[in-house]
Amino acid sequence: MVSSNNNKDMVVTPWEVTGEVDYDRLIRDFGTQPITSQILKKITDKTGKLHLQLQRRIFFSHRDLDTVLKLYDEGTKFVLYTGRGPSGPVHIGHLIPWLFSLHLQEKFGARLYFQMTDDEKFLINDNINLQHTKKYAYENALDLIALGFKPDKTFVIYDVEDIDLLYDITLEIAKRITYSTAKASFGFKDSTNIGWVFWPAIQAAPCFIHKKLTGENVPALIPAAIDQDPYWRVTRDIAPKLGYHKPAQIHCRFLPGLGSGGKMSASKPETSIFTMDSPEVVKRKIWNAFTGGKPTAAEQRKTGGIPSICSIYQYFFYLFEEDDKKLFERENRCKAGEILCGECKQELFFRLNKFLEEHQKRRERAKDVIEQYHIKR
Ligand code: TYM
Secondary structure: OOOOOOOOOOEEEOOEEEOOOOHHHHHHHHOOEEOOHHHHHHHHHHHOOOOHHHHOOOEEEEEOHHHHHHHHHOOOOOEEEEEEOOOOOOEHHHHHHHHHHHHHHHHHOOOEEEEEOHHHHHHHOOOOOHHHHHHHHHHHHHHHHHOOOOHHHEEEEEHHHHHHHHHHHHHHHHHOOOHHHHHHHHOOOOOOOHHHHHOHHHHHHHHHHHHHHHOOOOOEEEEEEHHHHHHHHHHHHHOHHHOOOOOEEEEEOOOEOOOOOOEOOOOOHHHOOEOOOOHHHHHHHHHOOOOOOOOOHHHHHHHOOOHHHOHHHHHHHHHHOOOHHHHHHHHHHHHOOOOOHHHHHHHHHHHHHHHHHHHHHHHHHHOOOHHHHEOOO
């Protein structure tokens, strides 16, 4: 099973993330590379100021990012590939790799292939039908478009509808991955349905679709959280056998939920902020959030709070405070007991709502243009 479950508390697979995630350990267990300052320098040379998610090492690990940058210098472009399993509404954790993909699209002029895995979520979940996943594939695409991707460079693949585009590539991939490798990589059991066993070949296919569509053989760079890594490991092994570049990855950390520990996850709606949440709902969730505060205001003023365990602080760190100096100030004032949790919650509520209000408007407008993003337009 590809999970780092030597540590009893931590499980990281494409379908389950539990326990306290130890990112250094994942780099070792998964065999990925840390993003070094050398790589950051190379990126800065090309993009100007580093994106917040790199600057704060929210994207912290990679496979072959250096190779992709080198090829780029030599004149071989790359395409971006990422995706979503549309089992329900999008939460703001999902936006982390998408916002970063948008940045890369803008800076490198790269095409993005975006896979909506309405088939995957149907196969792995006993309680949802295809109608449900197809509906959310559409809904989730609105969230993607609302972020500002350009239609001429963005190609959304809805698996069930567009499988004919992927099928020949999928077959070439599936033929070269043994059941034993799949079992070791994904933890399949005798009780796993055979659709799910075959399915990883479908998530691998968009890595190579650019060549089929354009004739250009360029590498794909995949921004995603590190839970998706098992897919790429098996795909990278077979890519050269099929005459493709190995797909490269850049992995991010998980935006935590609003509880004490654990990633933001749709299965825990009360500690997740969904893009369609109303201000009242956001307020309730933020007010119930786990913080690094003390039991009483008097005690907190005296001994200070603990930002490192505070879920509210994490939101400023990941998304809602771009200014390092101000972030640092907030941290120090919290530790010194100069601000209380109510103040941070109020400020986050304000910023989050502003973001969601704008996002929801753009999402509404996306309904008029969604077809322009469909790979089969
Ligand atoms: P899914 O729908 O589970 O997640 C979509 C994307 O969001 C990332 N993610 C998070 N990132 C930061 N913080 C979080 N709390 C958080 N939760 C989820 C995931 O890593 C993912 O990048 N099988 C995939 C769909 C897919 C895909 C891909 C994803 C198809 N092809 C290529 C990435 C790249 C899935 O179910 O993702």
